[in-house]
Amino acid sequence: MVGPLEELINALKRLPGVGEKTATRYAFYVMNANEEEIQELVRTIGEVKQKLRLCSRCFHLTDVDPCEICSNTKRDASRMCVIETPMDLIAIEKAGHFKGVYHVLHGVLSPLDAIGPSDIRLSELLDRVRNEDTQEVILALNPTVEGESTAAYIGDRLKGHNVVVSRIAYGIPVGGSLEYSDPLTLSRALENRKKI
């Protein structure tokens, strides 16, 4: 009907989880936004792909290499948190508790999807543990079958290295209720009970 508007709606529908209605709302925001906001949006979309690359050390997205976390001398480089994606890293950074460094695997082992050890940043992780002064590797992988087996695989490969390998705790989320927790989470929470 309205050419350019329909085109924009179709382009916006490619965003994850965005259907016709949401895309239409976004398109009307764009339509009514002032020129500066639009310029800002277009500029940042263009720049994110051009400027960002992977940190050569931890493989997080960055515009400087090594990234700001790796080059920050205030961070404890002896503790390394291993995550699946840059999004996981951002989530942990937002929580603000962890002061060590990271290693982004960019995936997990998944034989069904033909993703083996050479398809993720696993050898780079082992190299870092070998060459850097790493004392603890904290595995913060998702509690999925693939995450679990990747954690087990990494634990295995790091045996014999002089390094503590740990896993983040799985249990009832803070503010969650027992009643609505799934059986697996409940089992894990019971299994990992702590003395008080």
Add this chain to the structure above:
Amino acid sequence: MVGPLEELINALKRLPGVGEKTATRYAFYVMNANEEEIQELVRTIGEVKQKLRLCSRCFHLTDVDPCEICSNTKRDASRMCVIETPMDLIAIEKAGHFKGVYHVLHGVLSPLDAIGPSDIRLSELLDRVRNEDTQEVILALNPTVEGESTAAYIGDRLKGHNVVVSRIAYGIPVGGSLEYSDPLTLSRALENRKKI
């Protein structure tokens, strides 16, 4: 932390209903999308503001003037549907039932927000009814206090003109249930009952 990524997330957070998490998901989509998709997105965002203007007749968004609906001789120009926004027009067009023409008010009367008759396309509506061969004005305004009073105001102003003024029906939505309908909708549905 990551400059360009954070900038993009902040720009995306201005979209309606988008918070930190959704903006982050969209930013990672942009990050991982191929070059063509990004070009398409940037182009359509830029074009929608440049190319679209308001139809000088019905005030819908259009890239040709008069718009495709107004210039379509197959549409029944004697029946005019009055809506608040171009989004309402698109919703009605998607339903596919209405074959007349439209008039977009671009708002409703709202004394509390200092929006009076001269702030919306109301005089243009009255001009059209006077000068065009309009036989029915169908008010399809939202069932809000402002929508109702705007409908009443328009009805008032069109008295004495040789034109039928009607309102779309309010009631239980198709597929909806009586049990979960709000009292106002139920009252309306009862009030507007039809003989079968």
